[in-house]
Amino acid sequence: MPIYHHLGQLPPKRHTQFRKPDGSLYYEQLFGTVGFDGMSSLMYHVDRPTQVKEIVGKQDMSPKIAEEKTITARKLLGFDVAPEDDFLASRKPLLVNSDVRIGVAAPRKSLRDYFYKNADADELLFIHQGSGTLRTMLGSIPFEYGDYLIIPRGMIYQIDFNTEDNRLLYAESNDPIYTPKRYRNHFGQLLEHSPFTERDYKLPRDLETHDEKGDFTIKIRKQGMLHELVYASHPFDVVGWDGYNFPYGFSIHNFEPITGRVHQPPPVHQTFETKSFVVCSFCPRLYDYHPLAIPAPYNHSNIDSDEVLYYVDGDFMSRTGIGPGYLTLHPGGIPHGPHPGTYEGSIGKTSTEELAVMIDTFRPLQVTEEAARIDDGKYYQSWLPHE
Numbered sequence: 001m002p003i004y005h006h007l008g009q010l011p012p013k014r015h016t017q018f019r020k021p022d023g024s025l026y027y028e029q030l031f032g033t034v035g036f037d038g039m040s041s042l043m044y045h046v047d048r049p050t051q052v053k054e055i056v057g058k059q060d061m062s063p064k065i066a067e068e069k070t071i072t073a074r075k076l077l078g079f080d081v082a083p084e085d086d087f088l089a090s091r092k093p094l095l096v097n098s099d100v101r102i103g104v105a106a107p108r109k110s111l112r113d114y115f116y117k118n119a120d121a122d123e124l125l126f127i128h129q130g131s132g133t134l135r136t137m138l139g140s141i142p143f144e145y146g147d148y149l150i151i152p153r154g155m156i157y158q159i160d161f162n163t164e165d166n167r168l169l170y171a172e173s174n175d176p177i178y179t180p181k182r183y184r185n186h187f188g189q190l191l192e193h194s195p196f197t198e199r200d201y202k203l204p205r206d207l208e209t210h211d212e213k214g215d216f217t218i219k220i221r222k223q224g225m226l227h228e229l230v231y232a233s234h235p236f237d238v239v240g241w242d243g244y245n246f247p248y249g250f251s252i253h254n255f256e257p258i259t260g261r262v263h264q265p266p267p268v269h270q271t272f273e274t275k276s277f278v279v280c281s282f283c284p285r286l287y288d289y290h291p292l293a294i295p296a297p298y299n300h301s302n303i304d305s306d307e308v309l310y311y312v313d314g315d316f317m318s319r320t321g322i323g324p325g326y327l328t329l330h331p332g333g334i335p336h337g338p339h340p341g342t343y344e345g346s347i348g349k350t351s352t353e354e355l356a357v358m359i360d361t362f363r364p365l366q367v368t369e370e371a372a373r374i375d376d377g378k379y380y381q382s383w384l385p386h387e
Contacts, residue, residue: 136155
């Protein structure tokens with residue numbers, strides 16, 4: 001997300017002496033990705049950010065695969081995943097490949113007993129139920145129902161929930177998550193035809209600066225392993241930072257749908273992109289207004305991608321037997337489209353109240369054991385004519 005932001009105290013010039021009130025130096029750290037070519041931020045710490053006291057252990061976080069190669073359309077009942085207290089333990093990977101891990105989570109408790117860093121992947125969290133505050137080394141972001149949270153890899157964070165009834169969709173991306181290139185000019189500014197603007201972002205605020213020594217547990221995901229480390233100083237000790245690499249939020253309710261006289265293709269709903277998948281937001285909108293328009297989508301063959309739809313709320317006009325928290329997988333290689341009756345039934349309707357998140361991957365997805373446990377087992381037959 002190419003937008004400049006800053007919080008806290010900063011020296012007037014980069015890479016120069018920046019001293020504490022007692023005359024000692026603050027410790028500068030460049031926080032960036034893609035070598036020195038990607039977006040970065042420059043942070044100033046009270047203590048050295050390199051002080052590891054102990055490496056306690058590690059845990060293999062690799063998902064267990066139930067079906068490596070599939071052509072079966074599936075409906076997964078996401079709300080059937082049982083809530084768990086621990087934030088990381090509650091995250092259940094459902095559909096995965098070498099680029100992305102897509103799953104759901106139902107954490108009951110706030111993440112407060114330790115700090116977390118994903119060194120493998122950018123994270124996208126979509127808040128389906130619940131509210132709270134994402135707390136990071138670069139500031140805090142309050143969140144609520146309908147918010148996307150984008151957390152760049154390497155970001156140390158904790159998360160506070162206001163209640164125990166929380167439901168999240170998440171995607172862990174091995175490629176950086178950006179806003180769609182076609183909506184940005186060559187300076188990086190979002191253009192007038194973009195369905196959202198920089199004004200819609202929820203940027204970090206309320207920078208926490210802790211000057212504390214002791215034992216601070218950080219769980220770091222690296223190469224699919226969860227490593228537990230003990231640091232000698234509080235991870236939230238940044239007195240100031242500036243740059244382009246930081247977490248941010250965006251509400252799906254601020255996505256402004258693009259409509260037309262005839263049915264528009266899915267890319268008009270695009271919200272985020274990577275080299276390996278895209279994320280789209282299906283929001284309440286007016287239907288197509290050609291006098292002979294068919295508002296329901298036409299059948300289409302996603303030959304080059306697997307399509308995952310996460311249903312949030314509303315009427316889901318092209319599907320039957322769908323409810324909030326359901327996920328559907330439509331693998332590449334076979335066409336899919338509206339369920340029987342919905343194509344014809346959409347004619348004459350003027351609007352929809354559906355709310356859904358779509359993730360289209362450019363490599364086939366594998367089905368995990370967690371997904372197999374919540375699969376209804378018959379969705380692939382749901383396009384057969386009703387008897």
